[in-house]
Amino acid sequence: MKNQKKIGKKIKAFREFRKISREDLALKANLDEGQLEAIEEKGSVPSLGHLIKISRALGVRIGTFLDDQEKIGPAVVKAGEEKASFSFSTKDATPREHLNFFSLAQAKADRHMEPFVVEIEPSNESDYKLSSHEGEEFIFVMEGSVEINYGKDLYQLEKGDSIYLDSIVAHNIHAAANQKAKLLAVIYTPV
Known part of the structure; x- marks a missing residue:
């Protein structure tokens, strides 16, 4: 892309x-x-x-x-008009999970939160790579179910469930039950 x-x-x-x-x-x-x-x-x-x-x-x-552009004022994204932005994977040359991010605020200048719709492809691997970074994340499951490794704990979230977590704690989010999942994720990172 x-x-x-x-x-x-x-x-x-x-x-x-x-x-x-x-x-x-x-x-x-x-x-x-x-x-x-x-x-x-x-x-x-x-x-x-x-x-x-x-x-x-x-x-x-x-x-x-x-950002592709900057806009003063609110950024409105109508259903189905999310812009496919990026796919992230781990630093591993053979990533075990695949996350497709669709930005909901590319046009908003000077924002402090990053809202995304995230599609998670299922993986057959079981040793998920944990990552950590400064900030906080809010995750709402829109479709499917996900497992979240957070520190030493494991959380199972179903459609309609949400979690708010500190990103500095090592974590990983992946699709559960070997099925695709879809999330609303809002990420805050202090500048």
Whole structure:
């Protein structure tokens, strides 16, 4: 998806504008320099956790890398008009889960929350990769069911259930019962 290559280009542009070397940004974001190079140069898409760490290290909100445009005032998205934005996976070269994100606020400038509709593809793997990042997440299950590994606990959520969690705790969200799931997720990351 061409939008995915824009993330790396925007990261590189902000990094260079701030006169931060790739090595320094990788260190500040706790990433491997090779990963950062792949994101900037090859269009590799970072995990959501890594994108949050990069945005924090650069001192910008995560939406800076996801926005197509900026609009003052409210952003209205009619049903069925969500823009397919990005697919995130883990840093593992063979990701075990696949998350498709549809932004509900790409047009809203200076936002502090990131609302998404998230489609989760089922996985046959059982050793899910946990991630952590600053901020908070609110998740509402719209379709299917999900399992959430949160620290040492496991939560099973069905259609209509929700959870509000601290993102700094290692966590993973994946489809349960080997079936696709759909969520409303609102992510807050302090700048």
